[in-house]
Amino acid sequence: MSLQTLIMDEIKTAMRAKDTVALEALRAIKSEMLLAATASGSKEELTEDDEVKLLQRLVKTRKESARIFTEQNRPDLAEPELAQVAVIEKFLPAQLSEEEVEAVIAKIIAETGASGIASMGKVMGLASAQLGGTAEGKTISAIVKKLLV
Numbered sequence: 001m002s003l004q005t006l007i008m009d010e011i012k013t014a015m016r017a018k019d020t021v022a023l024e025a026l027r028a029i030k031s032e033m034l035l036a037a038t039a040s041g042s043k044e045e046l047t048e049d050d051e052v053k054l055l056q057r058l059v060k061t062r063k064e065s066a067r068i069f070t071e072q073n074r075p076d077l078a079e080p081e082l083a084q085v086a087v088i089e090k091f092l093p094a095q096l097s098e099e100e101v102e103a104v105i106a107k108i109i110a111e112t113g114a115s116g117i118a119s120m121g122k123v124m125g126l127a128s129a130q131l132g133g134t135a136e137g138k139t140i141s142a143i144v145k146k147l148l149v
Helices: 003-017 020-039 048-071 075-089 098-112 117-134 137-148
Strands: none
Touching (some): 003 020, 020 048, 020 075, 048 075, 098 117, 098 137, 117 137
């Protein structure tokens, strides 16, 4: 079942349950998917990789908003953002723990023979491609820096 069909089914379920937070998050996903599909100008549907990137971007945006609201002492605004993150993350592949990410990156460093911070770009490229939607870029970057320094 495609992500778009799954989102539509979840929207119907959220409407019946009158779950406004889930409905808002699901509608945001649907909107982003439509914008991405029409922005490319092609008639092709989004690939699974594009869908994962889109969902990750939505999660990142909401986490950042929640962080800002918390810093501004506005928990009333931060809570709905974090609730939407939980709804969106249901559609993402399972995230790897930091230990698992570190093991994969250590393996990549060993294979490429990378040493020093100058090799960070090469390792980041390979790690991002290999870890795809299973780890955040920020986490990957921090671990690569730690292992190369």
